[in-house]
Amino acid sequence: MGVTDWLRRRLDHAVDDRLGDDVGARTRALVFRGNEYGFDAYGLGRDHLKVAALLAGWVYRHYFRCHAHGIEHIPAAGRVLFVANHSGQLPYDGLVIGSACFLEPPQPRLVRSMVEHFVPTIPFASYLLPRWGQITGTPENCRRLLDEDEAILVFPEGVRGISKPFSRRYQLQPFGLGFMRLALATNTPIVPVAVIGAEEQAPAVNVRSLARLFGSPSFPVVPYPPFVPLVPLPVKYRLYFGEAMEFKGDADDDDEVLDEKVRAVKHRIESMIHIGLRERKHVFW
């Protein structure tokens, strides 16, 4: 008890020292519906968020040196669904988009992303991710958060997108329809986001036989030690936030009807990716 308390206090001071005026002020300015112990209903903790903001801010500014375009399209308040392309074997694209929404606009925005169902079974990740605002990806959670005017990040490509091999970089995989049903049911605007750079952070090939052996959806191998993608290459990230798209219709429509709307979002992201790739001079700077 004594040792852990001492450690916790030391960590708290260290974080406060390094937080800096900007990130510190942003953590305080965040709209937060916490209880008397500093936690919100989904397990987000203000003190934990400070640590996350510090780490993510460093990764965002100094490791990936991210450049975000279209910040003005991040709404200051109200429900919103950020829809982005997913790539790069490791979900740093989620971290970067979340950091951008927290660090770039005048009013910091907390973006929640949906984690996989197996995450609650993994020690430490099971509670650290919720403390940083991430939640288990169920449609009920999504709907509830949007009804409470929160911001949610979804990757409609899912595992298909993040685990695709390097040879298929910047080719969007088929989009799921779930996000559109949610947007229609909750009357939520969609902000399309294109992520440039994540594709090159871990250029991998997929070894199918090993994936089958471990029963995982893919088994990526990278051509440098330790040969599995753990640490991303220090690529330069570029984010493009598009104009919000509003959709009207019945959330329980047939797949074909929804598919048209989903395609509109996909096209918007695709064209932003093309612009981004054209503007990019180099992968690493």
Place this chain on the structure above:
Amino acid sequence: MSSGDPSTRPVGDSLTTGPRRRKVVITGIAGRLGRVVARALHHDPRFLVVGLDRRPFPDKPKDIVHHQVDLRSKKARDVFRAGDIDALIHMGQMHDPRSTIAELYSWNVGGTSKLLEYCLAYNVPKVVVLSSASVYGPRPENPQFLTEEAPLLAAQRFPAMRDLVEIDHLASTFFWKARDIETVILRPVHILGRVHNAPSNYLRLDPVPMLLGFDPMVQVIHERDIAEALTCALTPGVRGIYNIVGPGEVPLSVIVRELGRRTLAIPHPIAKPLYALAFRLGLSGYPVAEFDFIRYVCMVDGNRAEQELGFRARATLRETIRAVDEP
């Protein structure tokens, strides 16, 4: 299903002013929670409390009639036979982890179905069953907040919960079978207080065992708020299934810290065998099947109870947590 505002109901008014009090049978009245509820209803001029429990109720107030009988016995039927019972509050479930499965099943499921049979036979107009939000079961796939429509999956990983799930099912079947009777099923979150239930007992351990790397959000409610919720459920016209939530949600570790307990973080692969052995040797009173409750989220949405029953927990989060250590 909606009851409207209870205070404007003419029936309620006539009961508070009129001479006739509603006769309410409470099972499990001699337990700690039972005594809290009995005291609350006893102070309420609308109700006349009748106890039904096989345990004695030594320090009972004078005008509470107590029948010390087994729920499954013929004498329990005699309590209802006169036909003057206005409501039943069934909270007499047995959770003793040291009893055999057969005994628990016979008491809980057999006893409940007998009780419901009496209510049907002798026209008890209101039946309130105190179930638990644990019947939904802690699962990694759970959404953050479960509504009353969620399936009851507790028994999937936790066979010891089968009785509770079955009581809940019995009550909801009864809800549809006996449409003239107002059946209310309450599913409260973890009840804290002087009660000897699993969550309160767990929090009274020192050090409190936790699973290394797991710290789920939990909901707790004060035992006195349960009495309040039951009173709300007795309002004429109210029927249905309601989740009952307390003042909010906190990580388990925060509760433990608030109580000033030490924690013992055990890696989850060895926690179950370790505590199973300790339980068998009588060193621990904590059944291992309940480890899932300190690993995964099992939280509920209490909006329906707030809107239709007008129930809102009074105790603050801090008061609720501290209630575990009340002398």
